[in-house]
Amino acid sequence: MKSFRQKEITELLQREKLVKNASLAARFGVSLETIRRDIDELEQLGILRKVYGGAEYIAGDEASSVPPLTVREHMNRDAKSVIASAALRWIPDGSTVALDSGTTVAEFCLWLAERKNLTVICSDIVCAQQLLDSGNNVYIVGGFLSGAGRSDGAFAKNMFASIGEIEYFVCSCDGISSECGVTTDIFSTNWTTKAFLKKSKFNILLADNSKFKHKGLYKMCRLSDFNLIITDTKTPKDEIEKIKSQGVDVLTATI
Numbered sequence: 001m002k003s004f005r006q007k008e009i010t011e012l013l014q015r016e017k018l019v020k021n022a023s024l025a026a027r028f029g030v031s032l033e034t035i036r037r038d039i040d041e042l043e044q045l046g047i048l049r050k051v052y053g054g055a056e057y058i059a060g061d062e063a064s065s066v067p068p069l070t071v072r073e074h075m076n077r078d079a080k081s082v083i084a085s086a087a088l089r090w091i092p093d094g095s096t097v098a099l100d101s102g103t104t105v106a107e108f109c110l111w112l113a114e115r116k117n118l119t120v121i122c123s124d125i126v127c128a129q130q131l132l133d134s135g136n137n138v139y140i141v142g143g144f145l146s147g148a149g150r151s152d153g154a155f156a157k158n159m160f161a162s163i164g165e166i167e168y169f170v171c172s173c174d175g176i177s178s179e180c181g182v183t184t185d186i187f188s189t190n191w192t193t194k195a196f197l198k199k200s201k202f203n204i205l206l207a208d209n210s211k212f213k214h215k216g217l218y219k220m221c222r223l224s225d226f227n228l229i230i231t232d233t234k235t236p237k238d239e240i241e242k243i244k245s246q247g248v249d250v251l252t253a254t255i
Contacts, residue, residue, distance in 0.1 A: 005030070006038050010047055013057035020054040040118075070166050077107075078255050079208035079232040084108035086230050086253040087204055091168055093117050098196045099127045099247050100171030101150045104206040106130060108170060121163065126150040141192070152192070160195045169200035174216040178242035181223050183216030193220055202227050209234035223248050 005028050012019055024035045039055050042048050048055040065115070084107040091097055094117040099105050101124035107132035112120070118136040122128040126149050128140045139235055143156030171193055176185040182205065184190065205226045212235050223246055230251045233241070240250050 006042060009038060009042065012053040013048055013055065017058075018051070018054060018056045022053070024054075076208045076210050079210075079253075080104045080107045080233065081230055082207075082253040082255055083206050083208060083230050084111050086251060087170060087206060088112065088114065090103060090204060090228065091115055091118075092200075093172075094165045095119075096165075097121070098166045098169045098200060099123065100169070100193055100196060101127065102172035102206075104208065105170060108156075108206060121166065123151050123196075150192075156192070157195075159193070160199075162197060164202040166196065168202050168204065169196045169208065170204045171196070172206045172213055173220060175214040176205070176211050176223075176229075177215060177238055178223070178246065180215055180219070182220045183214075184220045184223070185216045185217050186218075190220055197221060197225050205229045207231050212236065212239055 006029070009019065009024060012024075021032055021035045021039065024038075025032045028035070039050055040047065043050050043055070046058060049058055059118050080103065083104060087108055088111040092114065093115050095115075096119040097112070098121045099109065106126050109127050113120070113131055113134035113136075116135065118134075119139070120131055120136055121139045121141065122131070123141045125140065125145065128138055131138045141151040141156045141159050143151045143159070144153035146152055173182045174185045177183075184193075205224045206230070207229060212231070223243055226248060228249045228251060229243065230253060232253050232255050234255060235252065240252065245249050
């Protein structure tokens with residue numbers, strides 16, 4: 001399948017930084033033309049740069065856009081899983097939980113389904129879908145849906161205005177640092193995240209080690225807007241200590 005192949009190409013590029021079309025064609029058992037189409041699509045997404053006979057990985061600030069969900073969900077999967085598992089202990093049965101979008105939050109939904117009698121408010125269809133069979137009460141913020149399935153627009157804002165106090169809010173981000181705070185690559189996600197942060201009593205940020213190597217284009221919020229940040233053991237210890245010095249609790253999950 002194309003989506004699986006492109007995920008594999010992206011992960012291979014992250015490790016090796018440079019790939020050749022002929023090698024990829026042999027690896028996946030497809031034609032060179034098929035690989036060239038994959039490379040063209042991934043270049044349009046800002047994941048790689050075409051070079052003669054292959055492609056090279058675009059890292060960090062060079063990247064022009066966020067990879068699609070089907071690619072991102074397989075990046076740092078082990079870290080996301082242990083972070084999501086660690087976050088579950090903070091959510092008791094019978095509570096009201098708001099969820100932002102993102103692959104780490106979607107991973108958290110798989111664990112959250114173990115809880116009972118929850119009221120869950122989702123801002124995208126991916127998280128809502130993960131929780132449909134959990135037996136909990138699931139709401140989705142209405143409005144226009146982005147390509148990644150996130151709610152936006154006037155209808156979404158109207159629903160936010162009608163929501164009362166929320167006990168817990170769980171979200172992720174594109175970048176985090178002790179200097180810049182919490183950042184995102186997509187401007188439209190800012191208002192939804194900020195709306196949840198204001199309504200929630202206890203805010204939890206899920207951020208795997210890769211998020212500490214990236215600075216998003218837009219400032220999402222301050223580190224101090226969160227009661228707890230959960231990351232993994234591959235995150236630099238000095239950066240964790242700098243964040244803790246700002247009065248924010250940081251939990252490190254072991255991969």
